[in-house]
Structures are given as structure tokens and as C-alpha cells.
């Protein structure tokens with residue numbers, strides 16, 4: 676049994692049909708990259724996994740239990756945590772206080788010492804206020820908050836968006852460490868090369884359809900797929 680099984684979900688915004696029979700699976704300890712052009716349906720897929728958008732048909736199973744009817748807070752309680760594109764770090768309180776707040780709202784929080792081990796940069800910046808952090812550091816706080824809640828499945832929505840290349844590199848190292856430590860992650864990202872540098876498998880979505888599934892190694896030989904659906908070199 677996979678940790679997450681998505682079977683033929685169809686999601687809509689009002690009357691607009693956005694996802695068409697999207698199927699995918701996520702194994703425990705696996706990092707999955709969801710790739711595709713702007714407007715392809717990647718964020719809508721994440722929102723469907725998080726209960727923010729309710730699929731009109733299809734099944735989503737988490738640990739073998741059907742969850743497609745559940746509300747976001749019920750899915751969060753099951754250990755599915757979304758790190759949204761807008762990072763929502765509290766600007767007027769310190770990094771440490773931001774993390775403490777996350778720990779206070781979790782039933783069985785991870786220790787902050789363990790978090791600081793994974794994110795040494797946050798340990799250095801623990802006394803700085805949220806608004807004094809760079810975009811990459813804010814993204815680290817957002818990811819750390821999901822980890823503190825002992826997320827069994829972390830959904831990352833465009834974590835590298837709008838960050839300078841050097842900061843993307845730092846954050847990629849963090850993501851690679853999370854992958855090496857066995858965290859299960861679904862990452863939506865426009866920066867294909869960055870996402871594929873630590874993903875185990877990827878799905879490409881185009882016009883709301885899954886058009887490719889494979890490992891980054893397999894994908895690098897699929898020039899026509901890359902050109903048609905991603906428009907970049909991998």
C-alpha cells in the first residue's frame with residue numbers, strides 16, 4: 676500500500692473543469708516532483724490533496740483510508756501539511772517564537788533542537804524577527820513549521836519561487852537533506868532542475884492531465900516530453 680494513492684480525480688473551480696482523471700501515488704520516504712507549465716494544474720492538484728479543493732469524482736487514499744471528503748484540518752491532523760507559496764511567517768516575532776507557536780499547536784511536536792539541526796541557518800537566526808529574514812530563510816521557517824507538526828507528508832508549493840539563485844542553492848541543500856532523512860514530500864516547482872535534483876520520481880501535468888511519470892534519470896532522455904511540456908533543458 677502506498678502512503679498516498681490518487682485515483683482519477685476530477686477537480687473544478689465553479690464550472691471550470693481543471694483536473695481530468697489525475698492519478699498518482701506517493702510511497703513512504705519518497706520525494707515526488709509535480710512539474711508542468713504555468714496553469715497546468717499543479718497547485719490545483721496540491722489543493723485537492725489538502726482538501727482545499729474538493730474533487731467532484733475520484734478517490735484519494737491516505738494510509739489506505741479514503742480522505743477525498745475530508746476537510747483541510749482533518750487532513751492536517753492525519754499528518755498532511757501544506758507549505759503554501761506565500762510563506763506566512765509572522766514578521767514581528769522571532770524565528771524561535773514562530774517555531775514555538777507551531778509546536779504549541781501540535782499534539783506531538785518535534786523538538787526544536789532537532790529542527791535547528793536540520794536548519795542550522797535558522798539556529799543562527801533564531802533571535803531575528805520574521806521580517807528581517809531573507810525569502811529563503813522565511814521559506815525554511817515555513818518548512819520547519821510543517822516538520823514540527825510531525826508531518827508524515829509535506830506538500831511544498833513552489834518553494835523556490837522568487838528567490839535569488841544563491842538562496843535557491845541553500846534551500847535545495849535543505850530539501851536534499853530532508854529527502855536523505857526519509858521525509859515524504861510532494862513538491863510543485865517551476866524550477867525543474869532544482870526539483871529534479873532531489874526528487875525520486877516526477878509527474879508532469881499538462882492541461883489538467885498527467886502526461887508523464889518517471890524518474891529524473893528516465894526523464895532526462897525524453898527530449899520530446901521535456902520540450903513539449905516543460906519547455907526547458909533538464
Ligand SMILES: Nc1ncnc2c1ncn2[C@@H]1O[C@H](COP(=O)(O)OP(=O)(O)OP(=O)(O)O)[C@@H](O)[C@H]1O
Nearest residue numbers: 688691693711712713714715716717718719720865
Ligand atoms: N481560484 C480559481 N478560480 C478559477 N480558476 C482558477 C483558480 N485557480 C486556478 N485557476 C485556473 O486553473 C488552472 C490551473 O491552475 P493551477 O494554479 O493549478 O496551475 P499551476 O500548474 O499550479 O500553475 P502556476 O504555476 O501558474 O500556479 C489555470 O487555468 C488557472 O487559471
